[in-house]
Amino acid sequence: MGSGLxxxxxxxxxxxxNTASPLSYHEILDKLCPDxxxxxxxxxxxxxxDPDMIIAFRKAFRLREKxxxxxxxxxxxxxxxxxxxxxxxVSPLFRDLLKNPKAIxxxxxxxxxxxxxxxAREKRDTEKKDKETQAKFKAWVQxxxxxxxEREAKAKEGxxxx
Amino acid sequence: xxDQIKITTDEGKDWTLAFNNRSVRRMSENGFKIxxxxxxxxxxxxxxxxxxxxxxxxxxxxxxxxxxxxxIKGKEALVGQLVKMYQKPVEAVLDEPEENGxxxxxxxx
Numbered sequence: 001m002g003s004g005l006x007x008x009x010x011x012x013x014x015x016x017x018n019t020a021s022p023l024s025y026h027e028i029l030d031k032l033c034p035d036x037x038x039x040x041x042x043x044x045x046x047x048x049x050d051p052d053m054i055i056a057f058r059k060a061f062r063l064r065e066k067x068x069x070x071x072x073x074x075x076x077x078x079x080x081x082x083x084x085x086x087x088x089x090v091s092p093l094f095r096d097l098l099k100n101p102k103a104i105x106x107x108x109x110x111x112x113x114x115x116x117x118x119x120a121r122e123k124r125d126t127e128k129k130d131k132e133t134q135a136k137f138k139a140w141v142q143x144x145x146x147x148x149x150e151r152e153a154k155a156k157e158g159x160x161x162x
Numbered sequence: 163x164x165d166q167i168k169i170t171t172d173e174g175k176d177w178t179l180a181f182n183n184r185s186v187r188r189m190s191e192n193g194f195k196i197x198x199x200x201x202x203x204x205x206x207x208x209x210x211x212x213x214x215x216x217x218x219x220x221x222x223x224x225x226x227x228x229x230x231x232x233x234i235k236g237k238e239a240l241v242g243q244l245v246k247m248y249q250k251p252v253e254a255v256l257d258e259p260e261e262n263g264x265x266x267x268x269x270x271x
Contacts, residue, residue: 025252026190029183032255047184051164051254054183058257 078111164254165247167214167240171230179214179244186251189213199245210244 023031036046036054039061046054089104112118167179194213198206212227234240 024190024195026187028252029187029190029255036255047187048182051182051251054251054254 081111082107164250165243167243167247169230169234171233177215177230178218179211179247180217181214181247181251182217183251183255185213185216186248188216189248196245196248199241207241210241210248214244214247 033043033046036057037043039057041049041054041057045057086106089106092098092101093103095101112121164180164182169177169179171177189209194206194209196210199210200206208224208228208231211231212222212224215222215227231237
């Protein structure tokens with residue numbers, strides 16, 4: 001040590017074994033350094049950083065880990081839902097009593113992840129249904145007009161012939 | 163931001179006292195134990211005081227810190243604050259259990 005700390009410390013003066021106690025401060029700090037580096041703290045940040053920064057870093061790490069676990073948990077749950085739905089969809093194929101077993105088509109797209117997406121999809125589906133209904137109605141009107149026109153034409157033809 | 167102590171001497175020179183992991187490690191490795199402050203205060207307190215300079219004033223000698231120490235008023239309160247500051251880095255790295263209502267409690271009896 002360069003700046004005169006040697007001989008300043010009581011246990012050094014008495015020639016005591018500094019490692020006799022369970023864990024001295026430097027041993028604790030040495031031991032935990034790799035743990036903090038594994039969390040993402042740099043060597044310099046760990047040794048020279050503000051203690052409050054280290055506390056904040058550990059809390060942030062915990063928070064990140066919690067969020068990661070929650071996300072993973074949700075993903076796993078979601079996967080289970082997809083398996084569950086897929087099994088239901090193919091289950092008709094495994095029923096002996098059905099004469100013409102037919103699987104239900106699997107989902108065309110993943111589940112919506114949030115309310116916003118859910119509402120957007122509902123809106124989109126409603127608009128699609130409305131367009132289909134309009135198209136059907138239009139086709140029905142056109143067909144009805146055509147039939148009426150044909151009938152009228154036939155009636156006129158009959159009058160002309162008669 | 164962890165606690166720091168600013169000392170201004172008669173000559174107008176400012177000194178900042180602080181601890182971080184490196185300075186605590188250095189002191190501990192050199193044999194300093196916090197118990198020395200009350201068990202062997204004659205050498206424990208100067209060692210703690212001197213070590214508090216390391217973060218911001220690496221080159222300072224024990225003679226200089228002893229000189230500053232002599233001129234300081236309110237030594238008892240200063241030592242109490244330095245003890246707290248010395249322990250902070252180690253407390254900071256030791257993981258506290260999460261508050262979940264299932265923590266063990268302790269008391270002095």
